[in-house]
Amino acid sequence: MTTKANKFYGGVHPHEGKLSRRDAILAAPLQPLYTVPLQMHIGAPAKAVVAKGDKVLRGQVLGEAGGFVSAPVHSPTSGTVREVTTCLGVNGAQLPALVIESDGEDTECEPMPAIADWENADPKTLLKRIADAGIVGMGGAAFPTAVKLSPPPGREVDTLILNGVECEPCLTADHRLMLESPHQVVSGALIVGRILGVKRIVIAIEANKQDAIGLMREAVSGTPVDVMELRVRYPQGAEKQLIYAVTGRVVPSGKLPMDVRCVVMNVASAAACGDAVCNGRPLYERITTVTGTPLVNPRNYKFRIGTLYSTALELCGGVKEGVEVAKVISGGPMMGFSVYSLDIPVMKNTSGILLLSDEELRQFSPSACIRCGHCNDACPMELQPGILSVQIEHQKFDLAEKWHVMDCIECGCCAYICPAGRPLVQHMRRAKAVVIAARKAASAAAQGAKK
Amino acid sequence: MLWVMAALLPALAAGVAVFGWRALYVTLVCMLSCVVFEYASCRLLHHENSVGDASAALTGMLLGMNLPVTAPTWMCVVGSLLAIGLGKMCYGGLGGNPFNPALVGRVALFLACPKEMSFWVAPNGCALGTWVCSTLTGATPLAVLKTSATPHAAAASQGLGDLLPLFLGNIGGSLGETSALALLIGGAVLIALRIIRWQVPLVYIATVAVITGIAFLCKPLANVTLASYVGHQVLGGGLFLGAFFMATDMVTTPLSRKGAVVFALGCGVITSVIRLWGAFPEGVSFSILIMNTLTPLIDRCTAGRPFGVARTTDVEVKA
Numbered sequence: 001m002t003t004k005a006n007k008f009y010g011g012v013h014p015h016e017g018k019l020s021r022r023d024a025i026l027a028a029p030l031q032p033l034y035t036v037p038l039q040m041h042i043g044a045p046a047k048a049v050v051a052k053g054d055k056v057l058r059g060q061v062l063g064e065a066g067g068f069v070s071a072p073v074h075s076p077t078s079g080t081v082r083e084v085t086t087c088l089g090v091n092g093a094q095l096p097a098l099v100i101e102s103d104g105e106d107t108e109c110e111p112m113p114a115i116a117d118w119e120n121a122d123p124k125t126l127l128k129r130i131a132d133a134g135i136v137g138m139g140g141a142a143f144p145t146a147v148k149l150s151p152p153p154g155r156e157v158d159t160l161i162l163n164g165v166e167c168e169p170c171l172t173a174d175h176r177l178m179l180e181s182p183h184q185v186v187s188g189a190l191i192v193g194r195i196l197g198v199k200r201i202v203i204a205i206e207a208n209k210q211d212a213i214g215l216m217r218e219a220v221s222g223t224p225v226d227v228m229e230l231r232v233r234y235p236q237g238a239e240k241q242l243i244y245a246v247t248g249r250v251v252p253s254g255k256l257p258m259d260v261r262c263v264v265m266n267v268a269s270a271a272a273c274g275d276a277v278c279n280g281r282p283l284y285e286r287i288t289t290v291t292g293t294p295l296v297n298p299r300n301y302k303f304r305i306g307t308l309y310s311t312a313l314e315l316c317g318g319v320k321e322g323v324e325v326a327k328v329i330s331g332g333p334m335m336g337f338s339v340y341s342l343d344i345p346v347m348k349n350t351s352g353i354l355l356l357s358d359e360e361l362r363q364f365s366p367s368a369c370i371r372c373g374h375c376n377d378a379c380p381m382e383l384q385p386g387i388l389s390v391q392i393e394h395q396k397f398d399l400a401e402k403w404h405v406m407d408c409i410e411c412g413c414c415a416y417i418c419p420a421g422r423p424l425v426q427h428m429r430r431a432k433a434v435v436i437a438a439r440k441a442a443s444a445a446a447q448g449a450k451k
Numbered sequence: 452m453l454w455v456m457a458a459l460l461p462a463l464a465a466g467v468a469v470f471g472w473r474a475l476y477v478t479l480v481c482m483l484s485c486v487v488f489e490y491a492s493c494r495l496l497h498h499e500n501s502v503g504d505a506s507a508a509l510t511g512m513l514l515g516m517n518l519p520v521t522a523p524t525w526m527c528v529v530g531s532l533l534a535i536g537l538g539k540m541c542y543g544g545l546g547g548n549p550f551n552p553a554l555v556g557r558v559a560l561f562l563a564c565p566k567e568m569s570f571w572v573a574p575n576g577c578a579l580g581t582w583v584c585s586t587l588t589g590a591t592p593l594a595v596l597k598t599s600a601t602p603h604a605a606a607a608s609q610g611l612g613d614l615l616p617l618f619l620g621n622i623g624g625s626l627g628e629t630s631a632l633a634l635l636i637g638g639a640v641l642i643a644l645r646i647i648r649w650q651v652p653l654v655y656i657a658t659v660a661v662i663t664g665i666a667f668l669c670k671p672l673a674n675v676t677l678a679s680y681v682g683h684q685v686l687g688g689g690l691f692l693g694a695f696f697m698a699t700d701m702v703t704t705p706l707s708r709k710g711a712v713v714f715a716l717g718c719g720v721i722t723s724v725i726r727l728w729g730a731f732p733e734g735v736s737f738s739i740l741i742m743n744t745l746t747p748l749i750d751r752c753t754a755g756r757p758f759g760v761a762r763t764t765d766v767e768v769k770a
Contacts, residue, residue, distance in 0.1 A: 009758060240759060253760040367504065368546030373706040381758045386706060387750070407757045 005204075006248050008241040010380045011233040012413045014334065016208065017170045019298040020291050025176050027302050028315055032102050034076045034306030035087045036062060037095040040347040041136040042143045043069030045096055054081045057109035059282050062098055065131070071144040071348075072134040074282040075100055076304035078107040088344050090330045090337050097345070100306065112280035118187075123195045126277055130195070133276035134283045134348075139163060139174075139237075139266030140331060142349035145273065148263060149195050157196045157261050161246050162189050162203040164212065164267040165230060165237030168332030171352040173287040174267050176300045178205070178212040182219035185267050188274030189225050196263055201225045202246050203267065208232045234334060235411040239264050241380050253407050268351075288346055290316045292355030294323040303346045310342035312353055324358035334412045364421025375414035375424055381407050385414035389427040397438070400431045408432060452505035454646055456512055458637035459696065463516060465620045465630035470520040474626040477522055478515030484531035485511030492540035506545050510534050513553035513696060516627020517689065517736070518560070521570050530556040550743045551703045554736045561736070571623035593688045593732040614679065617686035628689040638695030647699035648708060651715045655694040658719020659726075660685050666727050684726065693718070693735035703743045710746075710753035717742045 039045035046063030050056055056075040063073040079102040087097035115121050115129060131146035151157055162185065166174040178185055185203070193201045203220065205213050207229050216227045230236050230245055240251045242264055249260040257264050268287065275281045284305050291298035296317030303312065309328065319325055329336040330344065332352055346353075375385035383404055391400045405428055414424035466474040489507035493500045501507075514534050518527065534556030542548040561568045616622050620630025628634075641647040663684040667677055684690075698704060698718050705714050718738045725734025 244758075250759050253757065255759075368544065370506075370546050370701050371704075371706055372701040373708075376706050377708075382755055383757050384706065384750075384754055387754075403754075404757045404760060407759065 005228060005230050005245045008244050008380050009382050010378045012378050012416050014169045014234055018172050020289055020300050021172045021175055023299050025180055025287055025300045025302050030102055030106055031307055031311055034100045034304060035097050035345040036073060036100060036306040037087055037097045037347060038063045038073055039095045040142060041071045046073045050081050052081055052084050057107050060109040069144060069147050071136050074134055074284045076284045076306050077102045078105050079103040088341050090339055090344060114280045115277050118191055118277050126191055126195050129277050130273050135269060135272045136348050137266060138268040138286060138349055140349050140351060145269055151258055155258055157263050158199045159247055159262045160193050160196055160198045160201045161242060161262060161264045162267050162270050163237050163242060163264055164203055164205045167206055167234045167237040168334055170291050170354050171289045171332045173289045173300055173351050175209050175212055177268055177271055177287055178216055181271060182215045184271045184274045186219045186223060186225055188270030191273055191277050192270055203227045204230055204242060204246055206230050206232050206236055235380055238409050238411055283348060288350050289352040294319045294325050294355045294357045296320055305346060305348060307346045309344050309353055325355050326358045326361040327356040329354040366422045367420045369420060374417045378413040378417040381409055383408060385424045389422055389424050392427040392431045397431055397434045401435050405431045406435060452509050454644055456509050458640045459512055461633035461636045462627045462630055465633035466626040469620050469629060470626050474520050477518055477527055478512055480524055480527040481515035481531050482508050482511030484528045485535050488532050488535040498544060501544055504545060507535060510552045514556045517557040517625050519570055520626045526560060526567060530560045533559045546702055548702060550740055551697050551700050554697060554740050558736050614682040628692040631686045631691045634691040634695055648711050650712050651699050652694035654712050654715035655698055655719045656685055656690060658716055659690060659723050662723035688733045689735040693739055697739050703746060705746050705749045707753050710749045713749050714742050
């Protein structure tokens with residue numbers, strides 16, 4: 001069954017820059033040390049169940065879920081817990097972390113039993129396995145997958161969309177995964193589909209990945225899964241835009257995909273679910289694109305979680321001689337975060353590490369908004385970024401809230417397109433943080449008044 | 452800004468061809484004064500120097516092209532001061548001004564010195580390279596229409612001539628507004644580069660054509676055909692200059708496409724009303740300034756609702 005995809009409003013088409021699209025995934029060699037954060041997901045940090053000096057094996061639980069919205073963390077290799085400490089996260093915060101010193105043996109612990117007959121297994125068993133495997137959204141948000149797959153009672157989900165769009169420029173990790181392990185993606189899709197009891201499963205891929213579309217189409221033959229080709233338009237892979245493209249449903253403002261009976265999951269997360277169920281393997285490694293023109297060898301690597309960015313860059317041959325690296329970005333150029341240190345470990349949601357050279361990076365000194373309206377035309381949420389940014393500059397956050405700043409998905413199209421070089425998406429982020437804080441304060445005050 | 456100035460060059464060239472080298476002189480004086488006044492205001496207000504964004508030069512160019520070729524130098528300078536000072540810098544500079552600065556300058560001059568501002572040189576007998584082609588004053592096509600509209604002066608309607616000179620620009624008028632062809636070339640460039648929206652000039656000009664056409668049908672003039680009348684309304688006066696270069700100014704017009712169309716429609720209505728029933732023969736400048744005041748309101752009404760806010764009601768979530 002092929003249905004025509006819908007077109008969302010706006011969007012941009014940045015330079016794709018997918019340098020590593022033809023590079024097969026390489027397994028990163030074993031490292032002497034791994035820094036494994038206990039908080040790689042949205043929600044409560046995992047609680048460490050090992051102490052300094054303990055011997056651990058690969059795949060062994062290091063930290064168990066610290067609440068309902070949380071995920072366990074597993075050891076990337078065998079060795080000793082050298083330190084219980086903190087490490088730097090992408091946003092600059094210190095995260096609780098364990099440093100594992102490898103013993104070089106890489107001995108695997110007794111794996112969880114494979115559920116070979118998953119087609120007939122109880123969905124609850126499958127869900128428990130996904131929770132135990134510590135799987136989180138690997139596209140970037142890092143929301144615990146088991147929580148996402150547990151709709152509240154009475155909520156029905158009829159469509160599962162696997163996000164293989166990878167609209168973010170420069171990144172190729174999902175593309176390579178679909179090329180090299182299409183069957184793992186499909187079995188993951190079917191497992192997740194079984195857990196949710198959906199009627200329709202769609203793997204959505206952007207039209208610039210024809211090879212992946214072909215392979216995935218082959219892989220899904222004989223299964224109820226569809227592969228849908230989507231037009232190349234950033235942010236095609238944004239959740240709300242993707243749901244609209246695939247199903248024509250519009251997620252209401254402030255609501256979740258579940259409110260339109262959809263669940264969206266990254267292909268890498270689905271593949272991890274397949275791995276956890278079929279092979280009993282928890283999530284302790286992931287595919288990450290290490291790229292950028294300053295690198296000698298841009299590559300797609302399968303890293304153990306806890307590999308430092310500095311190690312990742314070394315594995316890619318380091319920086320070319322004579323090239324000045326201006327920025328290191330965790331994620332892609334549109335939505336990624338610029339980091340100031342290379343002592344950040346690869347986490348479950350690290351889809352890419354991107355280097356930008358001095359020449360590529362244009363620094364803008366923003367000028368006044370001349371109301372050209374380009375941002376209006378680009379905003380896929382149909383907001384008015386220009387007007388909002390002026391309101392935010394004047395600290396009129398209540399006004400910005402009325403103009404729907406909370407619907408901003410921070411895709412960055414506005415800042416990308418702005419001819420005046422205004423940091424529009426940064427303004428939105430600021431306003432959203434202020435509004436969220438104000439809402440929290442208001443609800444706290446309301447609670448206090450009740451008491 | 453530089454592209455807009457480049458797009459104005461054909462019209463300026465036409466102005467020089469029709470009215471002589473003084474057309475260029477007037478425009479350059481305005482551009483230079485605007486830049487100087489912008490620089491001075493920036494110093495005075497302790498702003499960062501914004502001359503580099505070329506918007507002041509563009510304002511000067513537009514102002515100059517909105518003046519008659521005979522405009523004395525002091526008028527160019529005063530007009531520039533009003534445009535930059537009153538029209539732009541007192542609102543905080545580029546991006547803050549509610550009105551099109553060049554039009555503020557032009558209208559202020561028009562109200563203060565109506566005589567100098569309506570001293571239209573007839574382009575007859577112009578040879579390339581002359582300073583000012585002719586010192587004869589000629590009525591502009593719109594002034595002819597204005598008088599024709601009164602029943603007593605129906606005879607004057609015989610003055611309505613061929614449309615070709617109007618299209619090429621060989622007529623009386625402001626130095627940059629007369630050649631519809633040159634303005635069309637510049638406008639097409641801006642549309643092709645997506646600097647302006649094609650909907651704005653189209654809707655603006657079409658609205659004027661339709662309203663004046665209807666007015667003509669209600670009260671036809673002797674010896675004048677509908678096509679000739681509407682042609683004079685559309686090609687005469689500053690409609691093309693206004694529709695392509697001033698109703699499309701980003702700062703002072705609505706943000707959204709929908710809003711821009713509403714804006715253009717309003718400009719067309721007001722221009723027609725002024726031309727048909729107002730005191731002045733020409734209404735383009737006034738109409739754009741009046742619609743400028745409505746821009747924030749249009750913006751608010753045409754803002755639309757974000758993805759997921761409006762359409763939840765009409766997109767039924769189907770199984």
